[in-house]
Amino acid sequence: MAEITIYTDGAAKGNPGNGGYGAVLLSGKHRKELSEGFRKTTNNRMELLSVIVALEQIKKPQAEVTIYSDSKYVVDAVEKGWVFNWEKKGFAKKKNIDLWQRFLKIYRKHKVKFVWVKGHAGNELNERCDQLAVKAA
Numbered sequence: 240m241a242e243i244t245i246y247t248d249g250a251a252k253g254n255p256g257n258g259g260y261g262a263v264l265l266s267g268k269h270r271k272e273l274s275e276g277f278r279k280t281t282n283n284r285m286e287l288l289s290v291i292v293a294l295e296q297i298k299k300p301q302a303e304v305t306i307y308s309d310s311k312y313v314v315d316a317v318e319k320g321w322v323f324n325w326e327k328k329g330f331a332k333k334k335n336i337d338l339w340q341r342f343l344k345i346y347r348k349h350k351v352k353f354v355w356v357k358g359h360a361g362n363e364l365n366e367r368c369d370q371l372a373v374k375a376a
Contacts, residue, residue, distance in 0.1 A: 243265070245293045246368050247260065247368055249287070250282060251376065259285060260289035260371075261274045264296060264297075271296065272371060273293060273296070273371075287312070294306075295345050304352070309359075314354075317353050
């Protein structure tokens with residue numbers, strides 16, 4: 240199966256405030272864009288939700304997925320193993336527990352790796368995700 244590439248971004252006007260997420264999924268010649276807006280949310284919630292919703296679109300189990308995100312919060316939590324330690328400790332004193340639990344459930348169904356990209360630095364697909372997120376917010 241071809242690798243699936245996902246770009247994600249989240250945005251919030253205020254913390255909390257109106258927010259939204261955007262995601263672009265690429266697989267072979269297929270492309271899908273996702274976005275949704277929320278009230279009284281945070282940037283970190285939108286960054287994490289963009290990843291979750293994108294992964295939930297993948298129907299075939301154990302897909303090879305590369306996620307490009309400008310969120311150090313999300314990328315570091317997974318790539319540095321923090322979220323797995325939070326889980327072992329019952330997410331004590333952590334924020335966004337509902338989303339992290341939802342993330343781990345879908346994350347474990349696939350072979351996922353994260354790549355951090357600098358935001359607002361001219362990366363076409365990261366910029367597209369930002370546009371989708373801001374518009375949805």
